Amino acid sequence: MVLETAKCLTPPALEASADDSKRYARVYLGSETCEWLLPNVEEIERALQTWRGVTILTPPVTKLGLARIQRILARFASHPTPLEVVANDFGVLELLRSKASFTPVVGRILSKNFLDVSHGDTMGVTTGKALDFIRTRYRVTRLEWTNYPRKLTFPGDDVLAPFSLSMYYPWQNLTTSRQCVFRFHGVSPTSRVDRIGCERRCVGRAFRLRYPGMVEEALLLKGNTVYSDTGKIPYTAGELKRLGVDRLVVATPNDSAKASRNA
Amino acid sequence: MKIFQGFRDNEELDALLEAGADEFYTSITETPDIDLRNHYPSEYGLTSTKELREALDILHSNGSALFIAVNDTFYTDVDVLQAHEQILRLREYGVDGIITPSLALLLELQEGAYDGEVCLSTMQPVFNVETYRFFKQFGLSRVVFPEQVGAHEVQEILEDDAMQTEAFFLLSHDCVNIEPYCLFHHQEHKYLTVPPNDDYEHCRTMPEVDTILDTPDGLGKRMVEEGYVSFDRYHINDNANLYDFHRAGLDYLKMGNRPFMLDHKLLVLDIARSLLDMLDDPALTRTDFLERSSVLVRDALARRNIHSIPRMCTWYLKQRNV
Numbered sequence: 001m002v003l004e005t006a007k008c009l010t011p012p013a014l015e016a017s018a019d020d021s022k023r024y025a026r027v028y029l030g031s032e033t034c035e036w037l038l039p040n041v042e043e044i045e046r047a048l049q050t051w052r053g054v055t056i057l058t059p060p061v062t063k064l065g066l067a068r069i070q071r072i073l074a075r076f077a078s079h080p081t082p083l084e085v086v087a088n089d090f091g092v093l094e095l096l097r098s099k100a101s102f103t104p105v106v107g108r109i110l111s112k113n114f115l116d117v118s119h120g121d122t123m124g125v126t127t128g129k130a131l132d133f134i135r136t137r138y139r140v141t142r143l144e145w146t147n148y149p150r151k152l153t154f155p156g157d158d159v160l161a162p163f164s165l166s167m168y169y170p171w172q173n174l175t176t177s178r179q180c181v182f183r184f185h186g187v188s189p190t191s192r193v194d195r196i197g198c199e200r201r202c203v204g205r206a207f208r209l210r211y212p213g214m215v216e217e218a219l220l221l222k223g224n225t226v227y228s229d230t231g232k233i234p235y236t237a238g239e240l241k242r243l244g245v246d247r248l249v250v251a252t253p254n255d256s257a258k259a260s261r262n263a
Numbered sequence: 264m265k266i267f268q269g270f271r272d273n274e275e276l277d278a279l280l281e282a283g284a285d286e287f288y289t290s291i292t293e294t295p296d297i298d299l300r301n302h303y304p305s306e307y308g309l310t311s312t313k314e315l316r317e318a319l320d321i322l323h324s325n326g327s328a329l330f331i332a333v334n335d336t337f338y339t340d341v342d343v344l345q346a347h348e349q350i351l352r353l354r355e356y357g358v359d360g361i362i363t364p365s366l367a368l369l370l371e372l373q374e375g376a377y378d379g380e381v382c383l384s385t386m387q388p389v390f391n392v393e394t395y396r397f398f399k400q401f402g403l404s405r406v407v408f409p410e411q412v413g414a415h416e417v418q419e420i421l422e423d424d425a426m427q428t429e430a431f432f433l434l435s436h437d438c439v440n441i442e443p444y445c446l447f448h449h450q451e452h453k454y455l456t457v458p459p460n461d462d463y464e465h466c467r468t469m470p471e472v473d474t475i476l477d478t479p480d481g482l483g484k485r486m487v488e489e490g491y492v493s494f495d496r497y498h499i500n501d502n503a504n505l506y507d508f509h510r511a512g513l514d515y516l517k518m519g520n521r522p523f524m525l526d527h528k529l530l531v532l533d534i535a536r537s538l539l540d541m542l543d544d545p546a547l548t549r550t551d552f553l554e555r556s557s558v559l560v561r562d563a564l565a566r567r568n569i570h571s572i573p574r575m576c577t578w579y580l581k582q583r584n585v
Contacts (some may be wrong), residue, residue, distance in 0.1 A: 060441070062416045066391045068276035090366075091393030109444055111365050116337040118450055127340045130367040149454060172454060174446045178411040179439035181490035182483070193413045209470035209491075216456035219470070223489060228454055 003237060005248040006166070007212040008032075008057060010201045011039040014047060026053035028249060032107055033225040035065025035177045035200035036183065043073045048081055054082040058092050060109065064194075067195050069095060077101050088145065094139045105142040108168055113210070115145050123152045125159050135162055146172045151234040154243050166247040167240070171220065180224035194235065264513055264539055267330075267429060269521025269531065271307045273314055274303050275528065275546055276321045282529055283536040285387065287322055288330040288362060289521065297349045300335040307522040312356065319357045322419050327445035328359040332521075334384050336443065338367040347371045360404065369401040380404040382429065385519075386443045388412075392419040399425055407517060411439060414507035421511040428507050432535045434560065438466075440493055442585070447493075466493035502538065502556040509542045534563050 009017055014029065021027065029047050031037035039047070041220035047054045059071055069085075069092060076083050077099060085102050087093045087108035096104040106114065114131065116124035118202075123145075134140040141162060147169035154160070183199040202223035209219040209226065215229065220227040235243065268284035277288070285408065290301045290308030309315050322329045331353055338346060346368055350361055360380030363369065364387035372381065374383060382405040383389065383398050389406055395417075397571035398406065403426055408417055421428055440447070446454050447466055457465070469491065479484040503525060505516075520528055538556055541547065 009324065023429060060388060060390055060444075062390045063392065063411075063419075066393055072320070079315060089390070089394055090387075090397040091389075091391045091395070094393045096399040112443075113336055117453060127338060127343050127367040127370070129340075129343075133366070133370055172446075173290070174438045174451075174454060175448075175493075176444050177493075179438045179442060179492070181486050185486040185490055192415070194415050196500075201483070201486070205477050207476040207477075207487050208473040208475055208488075210473065211465040211468060211470050214461070214465040214468065218473075219455075220475070221472075221491070240326065246433045 002246065003240060004053075006053070006091070006247060006249045008168075008249060008251045011043040012200060012204060013046065014039075014043055018050060021050045021052070024051075024250070026055055026247075027051040028055045028057040028086065029228075030057035031059050031223070032061045032109060032182070033173060034202075034223050035059055035061045036200065037202075037223070039072070041072065042070075044072065044076065044083075046100065048079075048150070051153045053084070053087055054081070055105070057107070058088060061092065061098050062088040066091065066095070073099050073102065082208055084142075093134070097138055100139075103142075104138055104140050104234070105144060106140050107171070108144045108166075110144050111143045111145055114143055117148050121150065121153060123154045125155055128159055131159060131163070142166060142247075146251075147230045147233050148172075149230050159221045160244055163244070164247065165243065165245045166249050167245045168249045169233050169253045170229050170231055171222075171251045172230045174219065176225045176227045178224070181221075182223065194256060201239065214240065224234045234239065264509055264542075265515050266432075266518060266532065266539070267352050267515040268518045270528070271315050271521055272442060272525075273309075274322065275525045276318065276329060278525060278529060279324050279532065280321075280327065282326075282532045284518070284532060286328045286359075286515070287318075287329065288332055289318070290334070291353075297352060299331065299333045299346060299349055301332055303522055315356055315358075323357065329357075330360045330362055330380070330382060331358050332384070333361050333363045333365070333368065334386055336364045336366075336386055338365055338371075341407075343367050343371045347375055347377075350377055350379075351375070362407070363364075369398075369403075373401055382407055385409050387429070388441060388443055389420070390416065392417075392423075395420045395423070395426075405429055405515070408502045410519065411441060414504055414513070418511060421508075421513060423560065427514040428512075429517050430513055431517045431519050433504070434531050438493055442569070449574075502560065503549055503553050505553045505556070506542065509539070518584060530563065532568060533535060534560055537563075 005024045008028040009021050010031055011029060027047055029039045056072060084105055084146060085096055085115055087106040088104045088107040088115055093104055096102055110208040114126045142164045144166040146165050147167055183198045207221040209221050217228055220229060265285035267286050270278050270279060270287055270289050292298050292305040292308060294312050295311045333346065356492060358380060362382040362384045364384035381403045385407045388409040389395050390412055395406060405427040407429040419507055442448055451457060472484055472487050474484050478511050518531060520531060537559055541555060
């Protein structure tokens with residue numbers, strides 16, 4: 001099993017990240033938390049020209065995001081390079097059900113339905129019935145999760161055998177707001193939310209949030225989401241292989257955004 | 264539109280019925296034969312089958328209904344079977360329905376003998392019609408929208424008759440963060456070093472902000488310092504969202520304040536009932552409702568010396584018996 005590496009990029013950072021395409025086998029283009037950062041058709045086409053593997057990263061969506069994803073699926077349904085789509089919303093999985101040319105992946109937000117870290121030092125795995133359901137009905141064969149601050153073991157049975165696992169690091173998403181400080185800045189409270197656009201003012205911006213005496217760690221604010229830094233991966237390559245992890249996803253979106261802004 | 268009220272203790276029921284709640288929900292944990300996990304601690308619900316019987320007697324004799332929250336998303340092969348058995352036991356006691364976010368549990372219930380109602384919990388957020396279709400396949404009776412959704416965003420779902428619909432009354436519970444994805448709310452101790460009895464104190468506090476990356480004019484930092492909040496209502500045009508939901512045919516208005524004390528519940532319920540009465544007037548325009556409702560809410564809160572929504576949130580937390 002070869003360990004593949006992938007890099008998360010928001011669409012505005014794509015141009016400035018050409019070098020990353022040599023370091024990483026795959027780009028995760030889009031956002032797992034914000035539908036305003038979904039790529040458009042042209043951005044995906046550019047990514048396909050530069051990167052060996054392209055995965056469209058999608059967040060939980062309203063009808064706005066759903067329509068954007070539908071446009072992507074319509075455009076790339078018969079593309080010679082098959083696209084992966086990371087779903088973090090069961091509705092996106094439902095959309096992908098009838099689109100055999102795309103490879104559906106359960107993203108790290110949605111995978112909380114299937115994998116759980118609240119079972120001590122062992123990764124909890126959901127019922128065989130639930131796993132069979134997403135595998136047979138939605139053709140899902142990849143689940144994603146985040147590097148946990150503590151080293152975990154996996155259950156010894158083979159319930160996860162039909163699945164590949166991706167592990168994101170080092171940023172762990174802690175909470176996502178629907179009232180993004182960047183999108184809503186200067187917006188009147190009486191505005192209708194479906195009429196508020198987004199100028200992507202989060203791009204090229206990231207902040208550390210400190211709560212002295214309340215939270216020991218500094219939190220990281222990027223766009224509509226607060227993250228923590230889980231640090232280095234506590235597993236060796238051999239251990240990752242035994243866990244079934246065959247892909248590492250680098251989730252530090254501001255690196256490339258910085259390059260984009262500096263450019 | 265009916266009011267769906269959370270409660271934590273049977274002693275609250277008479278007052279809440281009197282104040283206009285239509286149907287009720289709570290949890291039941293730590294009894295010898297029923298222990299259905301929730302993300303709230305056990306003291307926010309029933310802890311004996313004697314209490315369950317009493318609640319059912321009170322509610323059914325008043326023509327009301329009782330739902331039990333089974334608000335855990337994740338189940339293993341072992342514990343889903345236990346939960347299934349206990350849910351069947353709830354039906355034997357006479358419970359009308361359950362509230363669950365769990366795909367694993369829904370798959371299990373689908374193959375069993377359970378014949379009560381099933382509400383999809385807001386812990387499994389439905390922001391769009393395709394997600395609604397995903398869950399529709401399990402024969403659910405009701406979908407509960409996330410508290411940060413606007414009526415216009417889920418219009419197609421409101422127009423579909425397959426499930427009843429339920430939305431939060433925003434004065435009863437305010438947070439702009441999407442709850443099921445919020446590790447501050449769920450398991451934060453696993454990810455962060457916080458005091459053992461942390462009660463979302465940092466959520467109510469403006470952080471110190473350091474720039475990692477920004478434009479030279481520092482605009483981003485100003486946006487964060489001026490706009491970063493957790494406890495606030497999502498920007499959905501204030502009470503106009505209630506107007507939009509009402510006019511679109513929402514079936515239930517949820518009072519998501521189960522953990523809070525009776526005093527808080529009665530205040531919010533009184534406001535909600537007054538607003539719904541106002542909405543019974545078919546000629547009432549959206550603009551008129553906005554104007555009249557804001558006066559009504561402001562006056563009701565001012566009578567308790569509460570003058571802003573964040574202050575209301577602080578007041579909620581002080582009211583919690585923890």
